[in-house]
Amino acid sequence: MNLPCGKDFRPTWPLTSGHVQTMLSSSGIRRLLLPRAARTVQEGAEAVMVDGGNGVRLTGAFTAQRSRPQARGLAVLFHGWEGSVDSTYVLQTGSRLLADGWDIFRLNFRDHGDSHALNEALFHSCRLDEVVLALADIAARWPARPMALAGFSLGGNFALRAALQTSRLGIPLSYVLAVCPIIDPSEGLFSLEEAAPWFYQAYFVRKWRKSLLAKQSAFPQHNYFELTELKQNLRGLTESLVLRHTDFQSLQGYLDGYSVAGDALQAMQIPATILTARDDPVIPVGAFEQLRLPPNVELDISDHGGHCGFIRGRDMTSFTDDYIAARFNAVADGSLR
Template sequence: MSLPRGNDFQPPRLLRNGHMQTMLSSSSLRRLLLRPLARKVNEGSENVRFTLSDGVRLTGAITRQKVRDKARGLAIVYHGWEGSIDSSYVLQTGASLLDAGWDVFRLNFRDHGDTHHLNVGLFHSCLINEVVEATAEAIARFRAPDAPVTLAGFSLGGNFALRVALRAPDSKLPLAHTIAVCPVIDPHAGLFSLETAPWMYEWYFMHKWRGSLKRKQKLYPQQDYFTDEDLRQGLRGLTRVQVERHTEFGTLDAYLDGYSVSGERLAELKVPTTILTAEDDPVIPVKEFRELTLPPEVELDIAPYGGHCSFIENWKLRSFTDGYITARFNAAADRS
C-alpha cells in the first residue's frame, strides 16, 4: 500500500488559499470542532516533569494507547513557537496516533504552555541540548523494550525535530522515523518573510510572544528581562535585544545561524526523515526547501496547498497531516 503524498492533498476549492488555510488552523472554531480529539488525548494522560542535568526543568504528557494489546511504539510530538502540548495540531496528531496504537508523548519547550515559572532563563531557539536530553529521558521512561520510536514536529518544532534527528546517532536516540511539517529552515529568511508577509502574521506571533515575556517578567520581578520600550519593538528588534542581552551569541546573525538547517546542514542526516511543506506557505518560503542538500534517507514532499502547518482538508477542519504522519509512522514500525 502506497503512502500518502503531498500531491494527494486536494482540499475544496475555497480552501486552496494559503492564507485561508493558515488562519483557519489556529481559529477558535477549529478548537471547538476538534474538542473530541483533544479529549481523546488528554483523558488518561499523565503529566510529567524532567529535571535535566543542568537543572533545567521541562514538562510533557504521556498518553497510552488502548486499541492494541501492545503499542506499535512511542511517538513523540513537538509543538511550534508559542504553541504547547495542548495546541490543536498537536492534539489532532496525537489522537490519530492513539487510534493507530501508538503511545504518544508531547513535550513542552521551555516557557511554553504553563511552564514559565520553572526556569529563570528565557526560551530561545538554540536550546537544542535540553530538547535532546528531555527526548532521551522520555524514551527511557516510556518506551517499551525494543519498540520503535518516532518523532514529529511542526514549524519551529519541525526545526527542532530535524536537529534532534541529526544528533540522534551520537545521543543514542533510537529514532525509526522523523517527520518535520513546515519546519523553519533558514531563520534569516524566515524572519524576513514574517516581516514582509501580510501584517496579521507578525502581529499574531508578536502578540503571543509579548504576552509570554510579560508573564515571565511577572513571575520573576527581580529579573531585568525587557523594558516597556523593548517590548514595543517589532520581531527583529525584540529578537536582537534578547540575543544581545540574554544569550551568548552576541549578534542576531550568529543566533539565527545557530538554529539554521539550510543548505548542506542536513546532508549528514542518518535517521529516515520526511519533510512536508506547502508551496503556498506564507511563513516559510518554499525556495528554502528546494535549496537543501539532502541525503537518500530524507524525503522532501512539497504539496501545492496547505498554508503553514495547516493542510485542512474539509469543512470539519480536519488536517491531512493526521493520516500522513500516522501512515509513515506505521510503515516505520512495520520495517522495524
Template sequence: MSLDPARFRPPAPLRNAHVQSVLASSRFRKIFTRRVAADLIAGAQELILDGGEGVRLQGFLTLQNHLPQARGLAVLVHGWEGSVDSSYILATGARLLDAGFDVFRLHLRDHGDTHALNRDLFHSCRIDEVVAAVGNLARRVPHRALCVAGYSLGGNFALRVALRAPAADLGLRHVAAVCPVISPRAGLEAIEAAPWFYQHYFMHKWGRSLRRKQAIFPDAFHFSASELRAGVRGLTRALVDRYTEFDSLDAYLDGYSVAGDRLAGLQVPASILTAADDPVIPVEDFRTLSLPPQVRLSIAPWGGHCGFLAGLRLDGLAEAWVTEQLAEACPAD
C-alpha cells in the same frame, strides 16, 4: 492507500494560503480537535523530564489501548508560542493514539504554563535540553520504537534532535517534520513581508509569554513597552543581545538553521512536509536542501503554514501524513 501530498486538493474556499494558515490555529478548529482528541486529553499523565544541567521540561504522556503492544512512542513538538494543546498537536496525537502509538506531547521551555520551571529564557538554539529530555523520556517509558514529529519551529527541533540522535544514543526510528523552519533568517524576512496579521499574531503571543516570565522572575528580566512593540526582528535582537551568549542576531539565527547541506549527514530516516504556498516558511528553502537518501521531502501545492485543511470539518492532511510516516516506520505485529 499511501497519501501523496503533491496531489492534495482542498475545496476551492480553502485554497488560499492565508485562509489555511489562519483557520489552522482558529477557535473553530480547536473546538473540533478537542472533541476528536478527547481520549488523548483524558488519558494524559504529566511528566517532568530532565533536560540536563538542572533544566526541567514538561510533557503529557497518553498510553494507547488499541493494540496488544504499542507500535512505539511518538514525541510531538509544537511550534513557536504553541503548546501541547495546539490544534495540530491534538489532532496528530489523536490519530497516532488510534493507530496504536503511545503519545508524548512535549512542551518547549517557557511554553504552555511552564514559565516557572526554568529561570533562563527560552530561545530557539536550546536544542541540547530537548535532546536530553527525549533521552530521559525514552529511559522512563518502555517502548518498541522511538519517533519524533514536530510542526514549524517544532519541526526544526525534531530535525535537530535527529541530527544529534546517534551521538546521544537515542535510537530514533523515524522523524517527521511539518513546515519546519529551515533558514531562520529567511523565515524572519518572510514574516515581515507577510500580511500584518502574522507578525501581530506572533507578537501578541510572545509578548504575553515574556510578561509572564518577567512577573515570575522580576529580578532577572525586564522587557520595556517599546521593546515589546519593536516587531519580531527588533525584539529578537534585544533579547539575543541581553539574554544569550550570541554576539549578534545573525549568529543566533545561524545557530538553529538547518539550511543548505546541514541535513546532509542525517542518519535517522526522516520525512518532511511543506506547502508551496506557505507564507512564513519559503518553499525555496526546501528546494535547496542537500538531503540523504533516507530523507523524503514532500511539497503540497496548497496548505499554507501548518494548515493542509482538507474540508469544512477542518481535518487536515498533515496529521494523517505524520501518522502514516510513523506507522510505516513502526509496523504493528
C-alpha cells in the same frame, strides 16, 4: 509501499488559499468544530516533568494507548513557537496516533504551556541541548519501541536538529517527520517583515509579548526586557533577546545557529520526512527547494496547505493526521527504513 503524498492533498475553495489555511490552523473556530475524536489524547494523559540536564526541567504529557495488546511504539510530538502540548494540531495528531496503537508523549519547550516558572533563563531557539536530553529521558522512561518524532513549524526545526544528535548520544530514535519546519530562520524573518501580510507578524509578536510578561511575572526579581524593548517589532525584539540572553554576538549569528538550510541535513542517520506547502505564507518554499538532502530524507512539497494547515473541510481535520500516521505505522511495521 503506498504512502500518502503532498500531491494527494487537493482541497476545495476557499481552502485552496494558503492564507485561509494558515489562519484556520490555530483559530478558535477550528478548535470548536473539531470532532471529539481529535481530543482523545487528553483523556487519561499523565502530566509529567522531564530532565533537560543542568537543572532544566521541561513539562509534557504522556498517554498510553489502549487499543492493542502492545503499543506500536512511542510517538513524541513537538509543538510550534508559542504553541503547547494542547495546540490543536498536536492534539489531532496525537489522537490519531493513539487510535492506531501508539503511546504518545507531547513535550512542552521551555516557557511554553504553563511552564514559565520552572526555569529562570528565557527560551530561545538555540536551546537544543535541553530538548535532546529531554528526549533521552523520555526514551529511558517510556521504552516502547520504535520511537518516532514529529514536529510542527519551529518544533519541526527542533525535531530535525534533535534527530541529528540522537545517534551520537545513543537515543533510539527510528524516524523523524517535520511539518512546515523553519529551514532558514534569517529568510523566514525577512519574509514575515517584507512579504507576508502585516497581521502574521502582529500575531506572533502579540503571543510572544504575552509569554514574556508571564515570564516576568514568574520571576519579578529578574529584569528580562525594558518596556521600550517590548514595543519593538519582531526583528527588534528578537535582536534584544539575542544580545541580552544568549552568547551570540549578533542577530545573524543567532539565526544561523538554528538553521538547517543548505547541506545541514546531510548528516541525518535515520529516515526523515519534511512536508511543506508551496503556498505557506510564513516560511518561503525557496528554502526547501535549495536543500541538499541525503537519500534517507524525503522532501514533500504540496501545492496547498498554508502554514501547518492542510485542513480538509468543514470538520477542520487535517490531512497531516493521515500523512503522519501512515509513515509512523510503516516504521512500526518495518516497511519504512
